[in-house]
Amino acid sequence: MEPTAGQGSSSTDISNNASSSSHAHSSAGSHSISAAQPVAVSSVAPLTKAEMKRAKAVSDAIDRALRADRERLMKERGAKLLILGPSETGKTTVLKQLKLLYGRKGLDAERQTYRRVVHLNAMKAIQALSYGLQRSNIPLEHPENIAHLETVMRLETTLKRYSITSLGFTNPAIPRKITDAKAETDMFLEMVPAIKALWNDEGIKQTFRTGGSLNLQDSAKYFLDSIDRIAEPNYIPTDDDILQARVRTLAVSEHLFNIDGVNYRIFDVGGQKSLRKYWAPYFDDVNAIIFMCALSAYDQPCEDDERQNRLAECLSLFNSIANHKLFEMTSFILFLNKIDIFQRKLESGSLLRDHFPAYKGENDYASATDFIHEEFLGQCKDTSKQVYVHFTHATDTKQMRVIVLAVNAIVQRLNLRSSGLL
Numbered sequence: 308m309e310p311t312a313g314q315g316s317s318s319t320d321i322s323n324n325a326s327s328s329s330h331a332h333s334s335a336g337s338h339s340i341s342a343a344q345p346v347a348v349s350s351v352a353p354l355t356k357a358e359m360k361r362a363k364a365v366s367d368a369i370d371r372a373l374r375a376d377r378e379r380l381m382k383e384r385g386a387k388l389l390i391l392g393p394s395e396t397g398k399t400t401v402l403k404q405l406k407l408l409y410g411r412k413g414l415d416a417e418r419q420t421y422r423r424v425v426h427l428n429a430m431k432a433i434q435a436l437s438y439g440l441q442r443s444n445i446p447l448e449h450p451e452n453i454a455h456l457e458t459v460m461r462l463e464t465t466l467k468r469y470s471i472t473s474l475g476f477t478n479p480a481i482p483r484k485i486t487d488a489k490a491e492t493d494m495f496l497e498m499v500p501a502i503k504a505l506w507n508d509e510g511i512k513q514t515f516r517t518g519g520s521l522n523l524q525d526s527a528k529y530f531l532d533s534i535d536r537i538a539e540p541n542y543i544p545t546d547d548d549i550l551q552a553r554v555r556t557l558a559v560s561e562h563l564f565n566i567d568g569v570n571y572r573i574f575d576v577g578g579q580k581s582l583r584k585y586w587a588p589y590f591d592d593v594n595a596i597i598f599m600c601a602l603s604a605y606d607q608p609c610e611d612d613e614r615q616n617r618l619a620e621c622l623s624l625f626n627s628i629a630n631h632k633l634f635e636m637t638s639f640i641l642f643l644n645k646i647d648i649f650q651r652k653l654e655s656g657s658l659l660r661d662h663f664p665a666y667k668g669e670n671d672y673a674s675a676t677d678f679i680h681e682e683f684l685g686q687c688k689d690t691s692k693q694v695y696v697h698f699t700h701a702t703d704t705k706q707m708r709v710i711v712l713a714v715n716a717i718v719q720r721l722n723l724r725s726s727g728l729l
């Protein structure tokens with residue numbers, strides 16, 4: 308079972324214990340780095356000035372040796388970068404952007420498989436809206452659309468068998484069986500007339516407008532608006548379709564990139580609480596972490612715990628990552644993502660203070676982002692810890708191009724500085 312969150316302590320199950328390759332600073336240790344054997348400090352009498360000086364020299368030497376080690380590893384294997392954060396914050400989207408910007412084949416390798424994902428996303432979206440309409444007792448504008456509503460409901464159990472999570476093996480979008488793909492396409496084509504009719508029905512539109520609690524994916528409108536195009540027999544997903552499509556990531560995956568001459572090993576992880584226990588084995592020798600937060604989640608409950616606010620849970624996860632022993636020397640880059648949805652929500656009158664009573668400012672984008680930014684920085688116990696913050700729109704390739712270059716510059720600069728070259 309996952310620990311439930313919210314009572315002061317961290318809501319995550321990420322162990323903060325140093326693993327075998329962690330470094331133990333010791334004031335009385337040897338000059339070599341004996342990472343596996345932390346040296347106990349027994350304090351019989353207070354240290355003299357000379358002893359303290361010597362101890363500091365030893366500690367500094369250990370630091371230098373560790374940094375040189377990291378530098379060598381980074382050169383040999385490439386900079387190791389983890390993309391961490393809760394579910395649906397945009398981690399896999401950032402990875403897709405990296406593939407588009409720096410991969411040899413862009414997103415071509417997964418284009419065909421994403422056809423299924425797009426169809427599944429559209430079907431899930433209309434189902435969530437249909438349930439929302441029924442739950443809220445909103446009448447259909449055209450009563451004859453009841454037949455379409457029934458089609459959508461009838462296909463729900465079948466759709467469950469093709470749940471998007473079942474696509475997520477090592478490559479998040481490899482289909483389990485080809486026959487599944489055929490069955491899904493048939494089901495999708497059967498559902499298309501219902502999707503079209505319902506999406507045009509004022510009752511469903513009203514459900515969409517009022518539907519904060521529907522657990523609708525952010526891309527629901529994008530795919531429902533594109534239903535004619537995605538139902539074409541020869542439909543092939545565009546890059547934007549793939550960026551909008553949502554597949555739940557289950558396994559940790561590693562990807563190699565060369566960004567302006569620097570080699571990177573980048574790891575994408577599953578963000579759900581139940582999957583976080585699989586992160587820890589990747590925590591050694593990390594050069595940089597991109598931690599992702601969805602700003603727009605400030606008014607949403609957690610997927611797996613209705614009582615908890617998503618943004619609050621994200622802050623708590625950031626707390627455990629930013630203060631993790633193994634990340635003392637890791638560069639932190641914080642992506643405050645989904646700025647487009649965040650801005651739209653604020654402008655539509657949704658109040659930040661309704662969900663974060665500590666917020667006393669105006670409900671405008673600038674003040675609200677300042678507040679959340681400060682909340683994140685306030686999680687770092689080491690107040691001198693530098694966290695590089697970017698306000699991102701991860702589905703926007705143009706913006707991500709600029710941001711990725713900035714991140715690359717930070718990782719390079721910090722690495723040079725830590726190796727004493729700057």
Ligand SMILES: Nc1nc2c(ncn2[C@@H]2O[C@H](COP(=O)(O)OP(=O)(O)O)[C@@H](O)[C@H]2O)c(=O)[nH]1
Pocket residue numbers: 392393394395396397398399400401524525526550551552553554555556578644645646647648699700701702703
């Ligand atoms: N509108 C908008 N949608 C986004 C943004 N970033 C990610 N998304 C969408 O959010 C959903 C979840 O993204 P994903 O990368 O799968 O999240 P992950 O669970 O953290 O890997 C996908 O449908 C993305 O298209 C953003 O900045 N703006």
Ligand SMILES: [Mg+2]
Pocket residue numbers: 398399400554555556576577578
């Ligand atoms: Mg993901």
